[in-house]
Amino acid sequence: MxxxxxxxxxxxxxxxxxxxxxxxxxxxxxxxxxxxxxxxxxxxxxxxxxxxxxxxxxxxxxxxxxxxxxxxxxxxxxxxxxxxxxxxxxxxxxxxxxxxxxxxxxxxxxxxxxxxxxxxxxxxxxxxxxxxxxxxxxxxxxxxxxxxxxxxxxxxxxxxxxxxxxxxxxxxxxxxxxxxxxxxxxxxxxxxxxxxxxxxxxxxxxxxxxxxxxxxxxxxxxxxxxxxRCSCSRDRSARALISLGQADVEQLLAEHGGEVVIDCQFCNQRYAFDAADVAQLFAGAGVQPPSDTRH
Incomplete structure (x- = not known):
């Protein structure tokens, strides 16, 4: 140990x-x-x-x-x-x-x-x-x-x-x-x-x-x-986006080439959300794995 x-x-x-x-x-x-x-x-x-x-x-x-x-x-x-x-x-x-x-x-x-x-x-x-x-x-x-x-x-x-x-x-x-x-x-x-x-x-x-x-x-x-162990997760990042509101998140998508990226300051893990992810999120479908539209 x-x-x-x-x-x-x-x-x-x-x-x-x-x-x-x-x-x-x-x-x-x-x-x-x-x-x-x-x-x-x-x-x-x-x-x-x-x-x-x-x-x-x-x-x-x-x-x-x-x-x-x-x-x-x-x-x-x-x-x-x-x-x-x-x-x-x-x-x-x-x-x-x-x-x-x-x-x-x-x-x-x-x-x-x-x-x-x-x-x-x-x-x-x-x-x-x-x-x-x-x-x-x-x-x-x-x-x-x-x-x-x-x-x-x-x-x-x-x-x-x-x-x-x-x-x-x-x-x-x-x-x-x-x-x-x-x-x-x-x-x-x-x-x-x-x-x-x-x-x-x-x-x-x-x-x-x-x-x-x-x-x-x-x-x-x-x-x-x-x-x-870092407590960051895709789920927590998604909740942070939800707290911003759909209009603001869609604006971020437009400003950043169709993808919003949240970086964890502690462990450098990146959580990326594209338009399909955001649509699922605000439709109440929960946090999905990274969508197939993003490469």
Whole structure:
């Protein structure tokens, strides 16, 4: 299993953790676009973050992380479903990107938005400034300013692999004393802060946790698979056309040589509809396979 998250739990304190490893899914996202190295790294970190966050939520639906700025990278967007399917995209101005650029150079004065879209129930959204030295610090600040449990992130990506570590303080159970809880939380966070980029990217989970917490009693649970999958489809593209109205779609057909093409920004899949397709669509015949009139 090359793409997975794995939960761990400290037996003697109220802290849980999660580790995520993305290889194939990360490379699949990068294969769709020729991202400069700094953009690819930042996108990998956001993919790892979304996978970690899904592990903290109990819901059926979609988690969306979106960062926006007026800088060299105006948009980073990652989605992770409760089925643990990932996709992501970045928009960038190549001429403004220098090798080794970090978050502040790429996305100055940006904002980070986390949206939870449950299959049933109310949509939730939170927005914070992109402050901090990196994306992990920004996400940690997001949780610090919300009513969520204290949560810290460590994220790295190198264009081939994306890795993440999350620590989260749980409600008081094993440690009831507030000072003891605070001291324990500071202890586990400080140890995690000694982890190097090379260690996070290169060590397997058992070795990594032993390196950090060999004096602690903890349980490592079974890994859970993650994978790249785009949610685009011909059916969804057809519904988008229907929402425009028949007159507007027919106008698009006339302007584009008798064919309307919808491109998925995430996976570059193309969905083409000619006049026969559009006629079937607005006649209520549903979404048909590409018609034989198009070659």
């Amino acid at each position: 090359s793409d997975f998250s794995q939960r761990f739990l400290f037996d003697d304190s109220d802290v849980r953790g999660e580790l995520v490893a993305l290889d194939a899914s990360y490379r699949h996202v990068l294969a769709k676009h020729a991202y400069p190295e700094p953009v690819a790294q930042l996108l990998g970190e956001m993919l790892a973050a979304a996978a970690l966050l899904v592990g903290t939520l109990k819901f059926d639906g979609l988690l969306v992380l979106q960062a926006r700025s007026a800088g060299a990278v105006p948009l980073l967007m990652v989605e992770c479903s409760s089925e643990r399917e990932l996709r992501g995209i970045a928009r960038y101005h190549a001429e403004q990107i220098a090798a080794g650029s970090g978050l502040h150079e790429l996305m100055p004065d940006g904002t980070l938005t986390m949206t939870v879209e449950p299959a049933r129930g109310q949509r939730y959204q939170g927005i914070v400034p992109l402050e901090g030295s990196n994306l992990a610090d920004c996400l940690s600040s997001y949780f610090a300013t919300s009513e969520q449990l204290p949560t810290r992130f460590w994220l790295n990506a190198d264009g081939q692999r994306a890795r993440g570590l999350l620590l989260q303080q749980l409600p008081a159970d094993r440690l009831q004393d507030s000072e003891a809880r605070a001291a324990n939380w500071e202890h586990v966070v400080t140890l995690a802060g000694t982890l190097s980029t090379e260690e996070l990217l290169g060590l397997d989970n058992e070795t990594l946790l032993h390196r950090l917490y060999h004096e602690e009693a903890l349980r490592l649970f079974e890994p859970r698979a993650l994978q790249f």
